[in-house]
Amino acid sequence: MPRHISEHIGERIAKYRKLRRLTQRELAARAHISYSMLAKVEQGVKPATPAVIAAIARALFVQTVDLTGQPYLAELRQDELDILIQPIREALDLYDLGADPDVLPRTVDELRSEADQLCALIRETRIKDAARALPGLIAEATTAAHTAPSDAAWQVLASTYRTAYDITTKLGYSDLCVVALDRMAWAAERASDPVLAGVRQYLRSIVYLRSGQFDLGRRLVGVGMATLEQADVGRVRDVAVGQLHLGAAMLAARSGDGDTSAEHISLAARISEATGEAVRVHWLSFGPTNVAVHQVATLAEQYKYAEAVQVAEQVRVPDEWPASRAAAHIAEVARAQLWIGRPEASLTSLQRAREIAPQQMRYHPMMRETVTGLVSAHRSTPGTLTGLAHWAGIG
Known part of the structure; x- marks a missing residue:
C-alpha cells in the first residue's frame, strides 16, 4: 500500500529530534x-x-538513510525489485x-560488451533489467578473471562492480554500494588501471558527499587526482580529472565554500572544452552539459535557488x-522552483x-520530498499531483 503523505523526511527528523530531547x-x-x-522541512x-x-x-x-527512509521497501516490493x-x-x-x-565464461570481449550494455541500461534508467542480469555477469566475469588473468579481464570485472554500485545506490542500499566500491578497487588494482582507480575514488567521494562527510570526500578527490597522474595523457584521463573537479565542486558547495x-x-569547464561531450568514457557523462548541470546543483546547495533556476533555463540537454x-x-x-514559490x-x-x-x-x-512539499503548498490538490504522489508512494 502507498505510504501516508505525513511520512516524509521532515516527520522522521522530528521523530529523531524528540528522541534526542531537542x-x-x-x-x-x-x-x-x-x-x-x-521548521519548514519538518x-x-x-x-x-x-x-x-x-x-x-x-x-x-543517525545516518542520512534513517531520515530519507531508504530503501523504500514497499515500493520495491510492488515493482519486484527487492527480490533482485x-x-x-x-x-x-x-x-x-x-x-x-x-x-x-565467454571471451573477454563478449563479457566487456555485456558489461557495457548493463552500463547503458543504467543510463537509460532500466534498473530492473540491469539488476536482473548483473549477478550472472559478475559470476561469469569473476571466473574469467581467475581462469585467465589479464588487465582486460580484471577491467571487465571492475565494470560489473561499478554497475552494482550504480544499482544499489539508486535503490537506496547504501551498505551494498560501499561493498561494491571495495570490490571495484580490488579488481582495478589487479587490472593495473589508474583511471579505473581514479574513477573509483570519485564514486567513493560521492558516498561521503551524501553522508555529509565533506572533509573525507575532499581527501578522496585528492587521492583520485594523484592516482590519475599515473595514467596515460589523453582524453580518457582528462574526462576522469574533469569529473573529479565536479565532485570537488559539490563537496565545496555543500560545506559552504562557494568560492x-x-x-x-571553472576548471572542469576548461577541461570540457577539450574533451567535448564524453557520455561513454567510463560512463561518467562528462562534458559541457555535465559542467552546466553541476553549476545549477552547486548553486542550489548554497540556497541560491533563484540563481540556480536562472542558470538552468540556459542549459540545453542534448538528446543523446x-x-x-x-x-x-x-x-x-x-x-529550486518550489523554494522560490513556483509550485506549478x-x-x-x-x-x-x-x-524520462x-x-x-x-x-x-x-523527487519524493518535492512532491510532499507541493502537496503541502496546494490547498486543493490537482489531479496530476495526486497521481504523482500516489505513484511515488507518499500519498
Whole structure:
C-alpha cells in the first residue's frame, strides 16, 4: 500500500529530534542551519537539500538513510525489485573464491560488451533489467578473471562492480554500494588501471558527499587526482580529472565554500572544452552539459535557488544525454522552483523527470520530498499531483 503523505523526511527528523530531547532551535543550532528552514522541512512544506539532510543527520547521530527512509521497501516490493537485491549481494561475495567450475565464461570481449550494455541500461534508467542480469555477469566475469588473468579481464570485472554500485545506490542500499566500491578497487588494482582507480575514488567521494562527510570526500578527490597522474595523457584521463573537479565542486558547495566550488566548476569547464561531450568514457557523462548541470546543483546547495533556476533555463540537454542524468537535473530544478514559490513550474518539472526516468525517480529522495512539499503548498490538490504522489508512494 502507498505510504501516508505525513511520512516524509521532515516527520522522521522530528521523530529523531524528540528522541534526542531537542527543540527545533537546539537542533538547528547543532546542525548549523536556520530555525525557519528546519521548521519548514519538518512540516513538509519545503524539501530539504541533501546538505541539510546530512547536517541534521550528523547532529542527530543517525545516518542520512534513517531520515530519507531508504530503501523504500514497499515500493520495491510492488515493482519486484527487492527480490533482485539478494542475488547481487551474494554475487559481490564471490570475488575471492576463484573460478567456479560450473561456469564456462565467454571471451573477454563478449563479457566487456555485456558489461557495457548493463552500463547503458543504467543510463537509460532500466534498473530492473540491469539488476536482473548483473549477478550472472559478475559470476561469469569473476571466473574469467581467475581462469585467465589479464588487465582486460580484471577491467571487465571492475565494470560489473561499478554497475552494482550504480544499482544499489539508486535503490537506496547504501551498505551494498560501499561493498561494491571495495570490490571495484580490488579488481582495478589487479587490472593495473589508474583511471579505473581514479574513477573509483570519485564514486567513493560521492558516498561521503551524501553522508555529509565533506572533509573525507575532499581527501578522496585528492587521492583520485594523484592516482590519475599515473595514467596515460589523453582524453580518457582528462574526462576522469574533469569529473573529479565536479565532485570537488559539490563537496565545496555543500560545506559552504562557494568560492572553491566555483573554482572547480571553472576548471572542469576548461577541461570540457577539450574533451567535448564524453557520455561513454567510463560512463561518467562528462562534458559541457555535465559542467552546466553541476553549476545549477552547486548553486542550489548554497540556497541560491533563484540563481540556480536562472542558470538552468540556459542549459540545453542534448538528446543523446543519459536519461538518468537528465532526470536528476530536472528534479534538482523542480526543488529550486518550489523554494522560490513556483509550485506549478515545479510540478511540470517533476512530471517531466518521471517521464524520462520513471524507475529512477520513483526511488529518488529529492523527487519524493518535492512532491510532499507541493502537496503541502496546494490547498486543493490537482489531479496530476495526486497521481504523482500516489505513484511515488507518499500519498
